[in-house]
Amino acid sequence: MKRKIYALIVTATLFLSMSGLVMAEGKDLRVGTIQFSHLNQLPEDFLLEKLPVRSGEVYSNKSLSDIYLALKRLSYISNVNVYPKIEGETVNLMIEVDEAGNALELAKREESAEDLNQKTEFKVSSVDISGIQTLNKQDFLKDVPVKEGEYFTPQEAIDGAAKIFQSGYFSSVEPKVDRKTDNTISVVYLVEENPTVQSITVKGNTLFTQEELKKALGIKEGEILNGNLLDPDRNGIIKHYNQAGYSLARIETIAVSPAGDINIELTEGIVDSVSFKKVASKKDNERSSERSSKLRTQPYIFERSQSVKPGEVFEMKNVEATIRELYRTGIFTSIEPVLSGKENDPNARVVEFLVEERPTTTINGSISYGTSVGLVGGIKLSDSNFLGKGQEAAFNIEASNKGDKTFEISLFDPWIRGTERVQGGGAIYWKETANDDAVADEVEKVRKVGTRWTIGKGLNDKIYVRGSLRYDHYKEILGSKKINDKYNLIAISPSLIYDSRDNAFNPTKGIYSTLAYEYGDLVKDSRKYSQFEADLRGYHRTFFKDKNVMAYRVVWGSTGSGTPEALRFSIGGAETLRGYDYGKYDGFNKFHATVENRTQINKHIQLVAFFDIGNAWQNVTTVNGKKVYSPDRKNANNFADLKKGVGVGLRLNTPIGPLRFDYGWPLDPEVKGGTKTGGKFYFSFGQTF
DSSP: OHHHHHHHHHHHHHHHHOSSOOOOTTOOOEEEEEEEESOSSSOHHHHHTTOSOOTTSBOOHHHHHHHHHHHHTSTTEEEEEEEEEEETTEEEEEEEEEEOTTHHHHHHHHHHHHHHTSOOSOEEEEEEEEOOSSSOTHHHHTTOSOOTTSBOOHHHHHHHHHHHHHTSOEEEEEEEEEEOTTSEEEEEEEEEEOOBOOEEEEESOSSSOHHHHHHHHTOOTTSBOOGGGGOTTTOHHHHHHHHTTOTTOEEEEEEEOTTOEEEEEEEOOEEEEEEEEEOOOTTOOTTOOTTTTSOSSOHHHHHHHOOOOTTSBOOHHHHHHHHHHHHHTTOEEEEEEEEEEETTEEEEEEEEEEEEEOOOEEEEEEEEEETTTEEEEEEEEEEEEETTTTEEEEEEEEEETTSOEEEEEEEEESSOTTSSSEEEEEEEEEEEEEOTTOOTTSEEEEEEEEEEEEEEEESSSSEEEEEEEEEEEEEEEETTSOEEEEEEEEEEEEEEEEEOOSOSSSOSSEEEEEEEEEEEEETTOSOEEEEEEEEEEEEEEETTEEEEEEEEEEEEEEEOTTOOGGGSEEEOSTTSOTTSOTTOEEESEEEEEEEEEEEEOSSSEEEEEEEEEEEEEOEEEEETTEEEEEOOHHHHHTTTTOEEEEEEEEEEEETTEEEEEEEEEESSOSSTTSOOOOOEEEEEESOOO
């Protein structure tokens, strides 16, 4: 159909170019003379043979389009115009052509290819190989396309020579074709065998022995050389290096003597230098300042994560380990390795990492709203790469219209410079939390002022031990405005952490788990305080790969029977059980679990669907008009009355930091036997976990 339409267009165009051409109705016109103009290289007779129309044939409008299409298909013709002229009952055709620059060469090449693929009238009487000394010629003849008894095609004889040569056992293969007196064809392939291998010598190797590399090469001394095994692209020595992770090893020279001595020189790829360079942003141009092209992260952060070392043989696993370790800091969004060589040293390999840093500094004044916490306003300054040192620093002031207030300054270094993975930090804080639903005999406000100091050490890149010491002053105020409790706490907390996440900021695979025990003394108070908490998190990609991640979290906690109310567990809200009020459930024991599906829409937007479940357990009795709380271990151990919530969320990666918006619906009544409430909105920063 396409050709038909094209022909009609060409025909119409040609008719427009015909001056005064009128088809006499009822007359049969015939093709008269056919002539070519503008020919420079191509013979006219040669092009006449390519035409589908001949002089003397019946003429029709279709004749013009057929001529045009036939010539345009030829690679050596770039343009065609056909001019018909009626003289009586004949139509003379003048064909104007534009030749390609090398028209004659292209025409010869096409004609030669066509001739070679044409079957001849001669049958093949015999096919043989001459020159084989030690090999079995039948092993090679079986793959030759020329067969006895079939009509001879020249191209098949050429293809047969290529097949024999591709076996790798011959240094030359030449087809010889003889025509016999009985009009048959005999085909003989004249070959020269490769020499018998006498010795194999490999130079430049330091990682593997001569015997290991000779075995990997697959060539044996005393056998005919198969040249395919020396092909740099399929060389067994290079495959051996690649399988061991040395992917930049390469063959520099291969020499085979007539006597059969093989000498191979290789370079294993020694790392000459390693550098880290900032990825140029779309805003960067030739006028960019030096500062805009300089990485904010300090060089020693890269150096201590760097497994690729100058002077060592290049291994891809070291590149991958470097990238993995840098990603786990949570500072970077993109790390791409670029590998190159040096002109003056064939064994040198230059490794450069192109790095894109994540915006780690957030400086924002905010006003937000949460169904449970009300209207929250504050100023928060935080940086997870403080001064480019990979440290986590924060200054935070917040207040809500429901009575919550926070002031906190903190600094934590996950790897102190110049140490073997020693980490440490501290914080000072003043917090006040309020429960505006509290009645006269319930705690309405808790005020806490204190400081916390932590020191730890990484046993390796995944396992850490930490110890913390804190001193806090607490004041609990009842709804009646009376003081419920007041105490000073000194507590120590050893913890064990396992972290195999690929990215601390936005993990897509790996496990994060903590086991923490805290023991405290209430100063000048007979009560003792202790608390245990286990937190397990896991991440993995789904069949959508990097675009979709499943995230899981399970937390269990238990605290001693002498624990004051402000130190007990609270469940409910954006971090634990969405769909319910912040701190809705208090207790001496807690359990909560979350399943999230995170879908990355683009670089800035992520959609989340989640399911939360959990509760906290304690018994409540009234003694002398005052509520007394005690552990409810039975229901805690039976996971009784678990509350469930589902919802959706949005994560926005903004220049001022990642923002989190969630809306959760409760699946259970807040109080057993009560009425289920509506959904709740939450606003916060970063991922839930």
